Amino acid sequence: MTREYSGIRESRTHTATVTDWGGESCRGAGNFRANCIGQADRTFSQGLQCQQINSINALLSLADSAFIVHAPIGCTGCCSGANDVYRVGQMHRGNYAVKNARILATNLDERDIILGGEQKLRKAISLASERYNPKAIFIFTSCASGIIGDDIEAIVADAQKSAAPLLVPVHCEGFKSKVCASGYDAAFLAIGKYILKDAPKGDTIPDLLNLFAPPSVSYLDQLEIERMLGEIGIRINYIPFYSSFEKLRTIPRAAASTAICKVFADEFMVDLKEEYGIPFSHTIMPIGTRNTDKWYLGVAELFGKTAEAKAYIARQREQFAPLVQDIYNRLHGKRVFICGGTGRSFAAAALVSDFGMKLVGLETPTFDNDALIDFDYLNGVHGSYEVDVANMQPFEQVNLLQKLKPDVFVGVPSWAAKLGFPTTHVLDMKRPTLGYRNLVYLGNKMASQLENPGYNKRLSAHARLPYRDSWYESDPFKFIKQY
Ligand code: SF4
Structure with missing residues (x-):
């Protein structure tokens, strides 16, 4: 792969990324186009959604994986919201024996901030392996683990020698970005680096679409998208939403990719095109008739099904x-x-x-x-x-x-x-x-x-x-x- 993307949205060179601005839309569009919206900040801020929770949110519904949050316990607080989404999603899918996500927190404290969190992380890895026997363990970093300089990659490389599950560090230290979507990018960079790197490319499955979906997509939305794409003979590999380790490994075999949300997996789809030659469609979220038409035609075009899609849109x-x-x-x-x-x-x-x-x-x-x-x-x-x-x-x-x-x-x-x-x-x-x-x-x-x-x-x-x-x-x- 020749493209180097750090996962930090502010670092992208092909676009400015504005996080602090307010005013009239026409003035905003004009100023942005004229490159007049410069660096800004709020002198008072009521809070900022951290990228760590978006990394956790993106991956938490992988049923055959376990998750370690290498952080003080406060950072893990948002997991309760992500877990709620996961539990409701199971109910909607008819799974009434609802399970909690398999999350462990290393609970870094003052002592660890001075002496390092390595021992706690090693212990959490071995507990997660014994308790859940997962196929993969995702390890989410935090501001604290980043600031004290825990060498997560080295700890993981060493622990992997004796651990059966694949260990996957996700570098989502909150301080790195003010754009919470950077957390999605951190999750996908980890999937690319650790899960796909040894995945066999295999033959392309001609009717298979990688559909990158965030957890905010409801089950009825999933059914509607399946119904719409099924009408023109396209099958869906949902990633990573209610997915599995094996489905992640199938990503390189899909014929094309798209995403539900414009800021979810958009950078990853560029990587997939470069690495595996998988074309992708990046249009708009399919909410409303105009956007749904646009999104649907974008996908259909990748499969050479534009005429069928137009006929279907007219019927709908x-x-x-x-x-x-x-x-x-x-x-x-x-x-x-x-x-x-x-x-x-x-x-x-x-x-x-x-x-x-x-x-x-x-x-x-x-x-x-x-x-x-x-x-x-x-x-x-x-x-x-x-x-x-x-x-x-x-x-x-x-x-x-x-x-x-x-x-x-x-x-x-x-x-x-x-x-x-x-x-x-x-x-x-x-x-x-x-x-x-x-x-x-x-x-x-x-x-x-x-x-x-x-x-x-x-x-x-x-x-x-x-x-x-x-x-x-x-x-x-x-x-x-x-x-
Ligand atoms: S990782 Fe950093 S920004 Fe995110 S919750 Fe923890 S301390 Fe806050």
Whole structure:
């Protein structure tokens, strides 16, 4: 492989990566294109999603693997959320003997910070092997293990001599990147380096597609994508979501690759093309008819099935048009604020065009060349709207919501619900959002929330947010300082 990618999104040379910006979308697109959005930071920050949790999230549903978090116990706290997703996913798949993920934490403490965490890591490896007999053990690093300089590669190389499972270090120290999607890249770099390096290439399976999916994809979404691609004779190798060690080893044999989310495995698919010659499609998340058409045609083209795909799209549009029209009648003209991951925010924002809604605000964790394509499209449809490029800064979100007063909030709803806005979740694997069928589900959900706002209204009457009135009157982006 000639390409050298560190896994840190800010290090990419083909695009700038913006993590701290706020303002009007048209100005943002213009400034980004003119290279005028420079390095910035927040002088006050309410928290930052760490890349370690995205590495853990990406891999945790591999049922035949075990996981070691080489970190102080606090870093392991987010595993409870990832485990919840894994447990619900099992239930949705009809597996009612629900299991927890096989996670061990090395619980680095003050003594280890001085003397090193090697012994604890060795002990955790041998405990995980004995207790679970897994095919692979993924070892997630942390800020603490990185700062004290534990030589994970050397420890793993030595421990591997006596360990039966394959040991796979994932270098996801939180301090390395402000872009949480870097955590996905760290997971895929580890898969490439440790799991695929000795995998036999074997013959290409002509109808097999590597479909890279994050854990936020629901089971109904999985079924919908299988249904859609099955119609044109494409089989799916889901990676790494509810997958297995053997399925990971099949990656090099697929005829093509694509991803559900635009910032998931996008860099890995470039590596796969370079290393194994596997072509890939990188378009947009299939939320809403326009995006689903685009995503579907991108995949079909890789298999030479464009004509069949166009015919299928026409049938689907005809079938679902009356249902979409019904939702349009209930939602058109409503003003919407959208907040999700980078891929999902932009895709969901395009979805609101199906229902004639007006985008007034969008929150996304990052912004780069790839997002600019979607930005331009949305600016064309909705004109200018407020954008907050923020990784977990709810104080900015509540300020914007109080100023913009949208009719509907779509995304991660905790704060908007407490302000009394009707909310619909789109970043939650418990509910479907993808493809033609689930567009109808999502639209009905939005309309139903709008028509039945009582719960959030009552919640707002009793919930106290920690902000003074003076904050709501302030510039929401006053803590963003550009250098
Ligand atoms: S790895 Fe670092 S950033 Fe991530 S949770 Fe631990 S201390 Fe925080």
